[in-house]
Amino acid sequence: MGILKKMTYEGEYLFDPRLLNNLEWDSVRGWLNPHITCTEPGESWLLVRPLQLADYNKGFLEILTQLTAVGNVSYADFERQYRNMHKSGGYYVTVIEDTRSNKIIGAASLISEFKFIHGCGLRARLEDVVVNNTYRGKQLGKLIVVTVTLLARRLGCYKMTLDCKDHLIPFYKAIGYKLEPGNANSMTMRFDETPKIETPS
Numbered sequence: 288m289g290i291l292k293k294m295t296y297e298g299e300y301l302f303d304p305r306l307l308n309n310l311e312w313d314s315v316r317g318w319l320n321p322h323i324t325c326t327e328p329g330e331s332w333l334l335v336r337p338l339q340l341a342d343y344n345k346g347f348l349e350i351l352t353q354l355t356a357v358g359n360v361s362y363a364d365f366e367r368q369y370r371n372m373h374k375s376g377g378y379y380v381t382v383i384e385d386t387r388s389n390k391i392i393g394a395a396s397l398i399s400e401f402k403f404i405h406g407c408g409l410r411a412r413l414e415d416v417v418v419n420n421t422y423r424g425k426q427l428g429k430l431i432v433v434t435v436t437l438l439a440r441r442l443g444c445y446k447m448t449l450d451c452k453d454h455l456i457p458f459y460k461a462i463g464y465k466l467e468p469g470n471a472n473s474m475t476m477r478f479d480e481t482p483k484i485e486t487p488s
């Protein structure tokens with residue numbers, strides 16, 4: 288099974304695309320109106336899938352600049368970091384492609400983390416959510432976030448958390464995220480505005 292699984296996606300996708308099939312979309316009915324899913328996103332030209340190396344040339348980094356500073360990332364940098372993520376495991380960078388233009392128009396990352404607590408459980412973090420500004424307001428933000436959230440559930444994570452600006456609280460509340468009383472603070476210590484990309488030894 289291990290070898291078969293590797294042959295079908297390794298090198299092609301950051302993670303096995305079959306993980307996005309048959310997620311529990313019925314459990315989130317009402318959050319997206321009309322109801323769309325990652326496998327039936329409402330338009331034939333919308334494709335929700337794991338990140339690929341080829342996305343470097345499909346505008347993946349360009350849309351991330353609508354979220355934060357990306358810096359000068361060469362293809363070699365991108366490939367090294369992609370392979371770091373693949374090797375490390377636990378990185379589920381998911382994108383939406385407009386197949387008419389072959390451009391990445393949305394992205395969100397689920398990062399899973401092994402814990403000793405919660406019975407050696409797995410927790411999830413939501414990171415780097417963005418939709419290209421010309422495609423906003425069409426539920427694609429909700430679609431990509433709910434996709435990776437359902438994926439976290441499928442992976443067996445006991446919770447998924449995120450940090451966001453105040454004005455986005457209603458966006459996340461509409462898709463099930465809650466501010467837990469006494470537990471909704473986010474604190475930061477910055478070491479570097481543009482962290483270096485390094486390969487773990």
Ligand SMILES: CC(=O)SCCNC(=O)CCNC(=O)[C@H](O)C(C)(C)COP(=O)(O)OP(=O)(O)OC[C@H]1O[C@@H](n2cnc3c(N)ncnc32)[C@H](O)[C@@H]1OP(=O)(O)O
Nearest residue numbers: 354414415416417418423424425426427428429449451458
């Ligand atoms: C964990 C993190 O990564 S937090 C960082 C989030 N990303 C960013 O801030 C990057 C810039 N912003 C974006 O890329 C987009 O505005 C996103 C991803 C936040 C939302 O994408 P969209 O495709 O526009 O979202 P979508 O169409 O699914 O909107 C759903 C609802 O959220 C609301 N909403 C969307 N964006 C915003 C916003 N910036 N501020 C307030 N409300 C918003 C919409 O009004 C809509 O409400 P409705 O369903 O009642 O009409």
